[in-house]
Amino acid sequence: MKIIEYPDREILAMGLADILASELKNCLLVHPWASFVVPGGTTPGPIFDSLCAADLEWERVHVMLSDERWVPEDHARSNAKLIKERLLVNRASAAQFIPFHMSDKTPDSAAPELSDILAQEMPISILLLGMGADMHTASLFPGADGLEHMMAKGAPLVMPVRVEGQEPRITFSGPALAGAMAKHLVIFGDEKRESLERAQGLDPIVAPVSAIMDGLTVHWAE
Numbered sequence: 001m002k003i004i005e006y007p008d009r010e011i012l013a014m015g016l017a018d019i020l021a022s023e024l025k026n027c028l029l030v031h032p033w034a035s036f037v038v039p040g041g042t043t044p045g046p047i048f049d050s051l052c053a054a055d056l057e058w059e060r061v062h063v064m065l066s067d068e069r070w071v072p073e074d075h076a077r078s079n080a081k082l083i084k085e086r087l088l089v090n091r092a093s094a095a096q097f098i099p100f101h102m103s104d105k106t107p108d109s110a111a112p113e114l115s116d117i118l119a120q121e122m123p124i125s126i127l128l129l130g131m132g133a134d135m136h137t138a139s140l141f142p143g144a145d146g147l148e149h150m151m152a153k154g155a156p157l158v159m160p161v162r163v164e165g166q167e168p169r170i171t172f173s174g175p176a177l178a179g180a181m182a183k184h185l186v187i188f189g190d191e192k193r194e195s196l197e198r199a200q201g202l203d204p205i206v207a208p209v210s211a212i213m214d215g216l217t218v219h220w221a222e
Contacts, residue, residue, distance in 0.1 A: 001200070001213045006221040009188060010046070016186065016219050017050035020126060023182050025056050027125045033060045035121040036095075037172065038087065039130045039138070040065060040079025043186055047128075048087035058094040062121055063087065066129055067139035067161070067171035068100040070107050077167065100158070100170050107160035107170045114170070115157040122157065127180035131209050133191050135199045139163075139171035140208035150174055151204045151211055174204060174211040183216045185209070193220055 006012035020036075027034040038044060065079050073080040080099050088097055098117065102110045131137045139161045140150055150159050151174035158176070161169040177183075187196060196218065199207035 001216045001218060003218040003220055006219065009221045012186070012219055012221040013046035014050050016184065017047050017054065020047075020051055020128065020184070021054035021056060023126050024054075024061060027181075028057055028060050031125065033062055034125040035062045035064065035123075037064055037066050037124045037127045037177075037180070038083065039128060040068070040082050041130055043130045043188065044128065045082065045086045047186070048083075052087055052090040052092040054091060056091075058092050059096070061092075061095040062098060063092075063095045064098040064118070064121070065100055066127070066137075066177065067169055069166075070101060070168040070170065072103065073099065073101060107168045111156065111158050111160050111170060118157050122176065122179070124176070124180035125182065127177060127183045127212075129177070129183070129185050129209075129212070131185055131187050131192060131196060133195050135195050135202070135207035135209050137185070137209040137212065138177060139169040140174060140177075140211075142206060142208065147208070148205055151208065174208065178212050178214065180212075183212055185212070185216055185218045187218065187220050189222060 024034050068079050069077050071078050129137050134142055141163050145162050155173040155175050158170055159173050161171050199210045202210055204211040
């Protein structure tokens with residue numbers, strides 16, 4: 001794991017967008033497509049605002065989420081809504097988006113079908129993630145029902161998640177994320193940096209983010 005420090009969040013967003021664009025271009029030089037896994041939430045928005053204008057063969061980029069709340073895509077809490085509004089615009093509107101939410105299914109019934117669909121996208125070409133102060137990443141939360149199964153070797157690619165007090169979710173499993181060819185994590189502030197450093201010595205069941213640290217590049221700003 002290596003950490004890149006930036007003077008501020010705006011410079012981080014622009015710098016990381018350049019790095020991601022370069023990695024996508026390099027991937028497309030040797031592969032017919034690039035699988036690009038991105039997070040929801042507010043943190044990646046400014047990164048997407050810069051990245052969407054990158055001059056590359058977006059029609060060969062397959063964009064998918066690291067995790068999703070089980071709500072319709074027009075819902076305010078839908079991660080897909082953010083992706084469509086902030087990333088899949090400008091030049092990046094040509095990218096292929098692979099959604100998780102299926103209106104006629106539950107996370108439990110959709111997960112096996114999604115795992116089959118996503119199998120051809122593996123390994124993930126470029127992975128971008130965020131992290132909570134509790135050391136969760138994607139929807140791999142400490143204390144979530146079935147977390148041990150989600151982090152186990154041989155786990156399905158995507159799995160349903162239930163966290164008390166929240167909408168049902170679906171998420172890439174720990175092994176699917178850990179196997180990405182290029183891995184990036186964005187965190188802001190001292191609290192999250194301290195949590196990340198603490199996670200290095202912890203079991204993935206306690207600190208799920210520790211499962212992806214091998215080869216990880218962390219992008220940090222105050």
